[in-house]
Amino acid sequence: MGRSTKVTNAIRALRFAHGEMTQADLAARIGVTRQTVIAIEQGRYSPSLEMAFQIARALEVPLDAVFQYPDEAA
């Protein structure tokens, strides 16, 4: 039943680029548990649109710099 999402993300790289922000720091900023940040980074959970915007805002980048969705034709 478990499925990996097709949505990929660059959260890990962006965290390091953003002053080596820890998973705990990001989790605290967006109001979730560290385990949820880990699950998103590993592609085991697709966040809600609202949380996605919060992540992008916390990392100070546009939404599509954080999350990518593969082209169906590719």
Add this chain to the structure above:
Amino acid sequence: MTMTERTVWATLVVFPLVGLVYFTVILTQAADRPLEEVSWVTPMLWAWGSLIVFIILGVIASAIATGIKAEVAGEKPDFEDGDERDKLIERFGNARAYTMSSLGGFVATILLMLDVDRFWPANTLFLAGLLAGVIAAGSRIHAYRTGL
């Protein structure tokens, strides 16, 4: 592991354990008499009571484990009632359990229509309740581990 996930693990242990003890008591009695003559009301009340008490103890143990782990890691313990992922996983588990509960209710209704001894519908509902609890907790743990 969050406190919510630890609590789900506790539930996953408690439901089968209580069910195993209950049905062992019932089947032990049934060794020397027909199932319809087995005394099941008191064991079932004990089973429900134990279920509630053990789940409460599981929540307390989860909170203690969360506090100790955070203390060791030098972090602030998170005792909150889960975030959006926890809530989504909970809804997913409950939806799975609903199917089993409905099936149990349906079978129990059929048994009542057939006017069988009340032992059968009561224990069908009890078993369905236990299985629903196991399915809910098992689905949630699977979702936590492999994704949703």
